[in-house]
Amino acid sequence: MVIDAPAHSSVNHHSCPGTLCRCQCPVYFIDPSFGLLGHYRFANSNAADEVDQAFFLPKLCNRCERPACVQVCPAGATFRTPDGVVLVDRDYCIGCQYCIQACPYGARYLNSQLHVADECTWCYHRITRNMNPACVEVCPTGARIFGDLNDAESPISRFIRNHRVSVPKPEMGTRPRVFYFGLERNVK
Numbered sequence: 001m002v003i004d005a006p007a008h009s010s011v012n013h014h015s016c017p018g019t020l021c022r023c024q025c026p027v028y029f030i031d032p033s034f035g036l037l038g039h040y041r042f043a044n045s046n047a048a049d050e051v052d053q054a055f056f057l058p059k060l061c062n063r064c065e066r067p068a069c070v071q072v073c074p075a076g077a078t079f080r081t082p083d084g085v086v087l088v089d090r091d092y093c094i095g096c097q098y099c100i101q102a103c104p105y106g107a108r109y110l111n112s113q114l115h116v117a118d119e120c121t122w123c124y125h126r127i128t129r130n131m132n133p134a135c136v137e138v139c140p141t142g143a144r145i146f147g148d149l150n151d152a153e154s155p156i157s158r159f160i161r162n163h164r165v166s167v168p169k170p171e172m173g174t175r176p177r178v179f180y181f182g183l184e185r186n187v188k
Helices: 020-024 026-030 036-040 068-072 098-102 134-138 155-162
Strands: 007-012 078-080 086-088 144-148 178-181
Touching: 068 078, 068 098, 134 144, 144 155
Parallel strands: 007 178
Antiparallel strands: 007 144, 078 086
């Protein structure tokens, strides 16, 4: 991956087991409330209903080109880096949660220990050193691909060229840079 060019990511929904990546994510180690039991468990108010289909959709920052979270932050704590990663400066965040409400993908949450907004950083500390995010590194099925779309021969460029990929909620106009393969129509 070339960091000074826009990096992109793809998730192959057909082969994503949704397990090991969560165990390696540094966000889980920073805030236990975002962990395996805290964030992904839910009260099933429809337990009596018949379920036709269930799915796992990772709550990733979609690295939007026009991030709604940046636009609504009154403190300027949420910003987009020159290489396209949306981050929160914890020193400036006032915990108002406007960005959490503005994110159409549900990728942000309130860090229960620091009382600031938080999200997937795509392991910014790793990608700025030309390493893959931890979730990509440990994915046992290769369902996650991270790289530079400006390089026509990069694995992600080849994957996107050879598969029909989509983004969730394209009608929001945020122009997400995380692409999904195999998303069901009703999930988009």
